[in-house]
Amino acid sequence: MSSSIRFEHVARRFPGREAGAPPVTALDDLDLEVAAGELVTLVGPSGCGKSTLLDLVAGLSSPSSGRVLVDDREVTGPGLDRGVVFQQYALLPWRTARANVELGLEANGTPRRERAERAREYLDLVGLAGFERHYPHELSGGMTQRVAIARSLAFDPAVLLMDEPFAALDAQTRETLQDELLRIWGRTGKTILFITHGIDEAVYLGRRVAVLTARPGRVKGIVEVGDLPRGDPDTDVRSSPEFARARHRVWTSLRGETKRQGEHADRGARPVKAETQHDRTQEARVDQHA
Numbered sequence: 709m710s711s712s713i714r715f716e717h718v719a720r721r722f723p724g725r726e727a728g729a730p731p732v733t734a735l736d737d738l739d740l741e742v743a744a745g746e747l748v749t750l751v752g753p754s755g756c757g758k759s760t761l762l763d764l765v766a767g768l769s770s771p772s773s774g775r776v777l778v779d780d781r782e783v784t785g786p787g788l789d790r791g792v793v794f795q796q797y798a799l800l801p802w803r804t805a806r807a808n809v810e811l812g813l814e815a816n817g818t819p820r821r822e823r824a825e826r827a828r829e830y831l832d833l834v835g836l837a838g839f840e841r842h843y844p845h846e847l848s849g850g851m852t853q854r855v856a857i858a859r860s861l862a863f864d865p866a867v868l869l870m871d872e873p874f875a876a877l878d879a880q881t882r883e884t885l886q887d888e889l890l891r892i893w894g895r896t897g898k899t900i901l902f903i904t905h906g907i908d909e910a911v912y913l914g915r916r917v918a919v920l921t922a923r924p925g926r927v928k929g930i931v932e933v934g935d936l937p938r939g940d941p942d943t944d945v946r947s948s949p950e951f952a953r954a955r956h957r958v959w960t961s962l963r964g965e966t967k968r969q970g971e972h973a974d975r976g977a978r979p980v981k982a983e984t985q986h987d988r989t990q991e992a993r994v995d996q997h998a
């Protein structure tokens with residue numbers, strides 16, 4: 709089971725975070741279509757609204773104008789037809805890997821025996837057979853993220869939304885999990901919308917890469933990557949000319965936006981990222997090290 713996703717002229721505005729701060733337009737007039745069963749990756753400058761976009765599909769927030777449709781039905785709130793995997797491992801530390809995977813199944817009333825069977829099946833799918841009884845603190849970062857993926861897949865969502873799920877992992881683990889994800893995608897045929905900061909990751913995973921503009925985010929263009937021999941352990945796909953060409957097209961498109969964002973900051977506007985106390989503190993730290 710998989711579903712299409714469609715954004716129609718979507719805008720999302722937020723009130724300023726601090727008293728007197730101007731409102732923020734995170735997304736504006738954004739259009740994007742993801743076909744059922746497609747894996748699309750999304751890249752864009754920092755703060756351009758990627759997470760906001762994912763939250764809208766997840767139903768965690770609503771558009772200020774426009775519509776988000778999953779299988780032609782407007783999203784009005786969260787639902788078990790959409791699974792989300794975040795960068796931070798949102799596992800419950802007091803539950804075993806299996807009990808964490810069972811969470812969504814408990815929520816939708818799946819009987820106990822079936823829950824246990826499905827949890828085992830999906831832990832198997834993500835390569836964690838034998839780790840059912842381990843607690844999160846007994847697992848590596850990569851394994852923990854595998855549990856998070858198994859948990860999202862266990863209730864058989866039609867759409868999997870992934871917000872930089874591998875960003876906190878070391879390079880080798882990240883590459884392994886990218887191949888695992890492609891294998892899982894091949895097996896399950898889910899629709900996957902995958903946000904990343906990594907151009908290589910975007911090109912490796914996505915048949916199409918959507919590049920967003922600097923804030924307010926809208927789709928600047930789509931780079932068609934097509935079928936590379938991904939997931940073949942004997943082929944270094946990332947070194948192939950086809951990969952390099954696609955990578956360069958994404959890089960060029962993205963470079964234009966990060967430059968535009970930089971010029972905006974140079975003209976004296978507040979830097980796009982510096983909107984919270986936390987961000988400003990981070991910036992001050994960067995300045996100190998400059």
Ligand SMILES: Nc1ncnc2c1ncn2[C@@H]1O[C@H](COP(=O)(O)OP(=O)(O)OP(=O)(O)O)[C@@H](O)[C@H]1O
Pocket residue numbers: 722723724725732733734752753754755756757758759760761923980981983
């Ligand atoms: N709840 C909120 N209230 C006010 N502003 C918000 C809120 N959520 C997001 N924003 C602002 O909207 C803009 C887009 O944020 P978002 O997190 O979607 O960007 P992003 O592209 O995912 O960023 P990054 O690449 O750094 O993860 C940012 O300027 C952010 O500060």
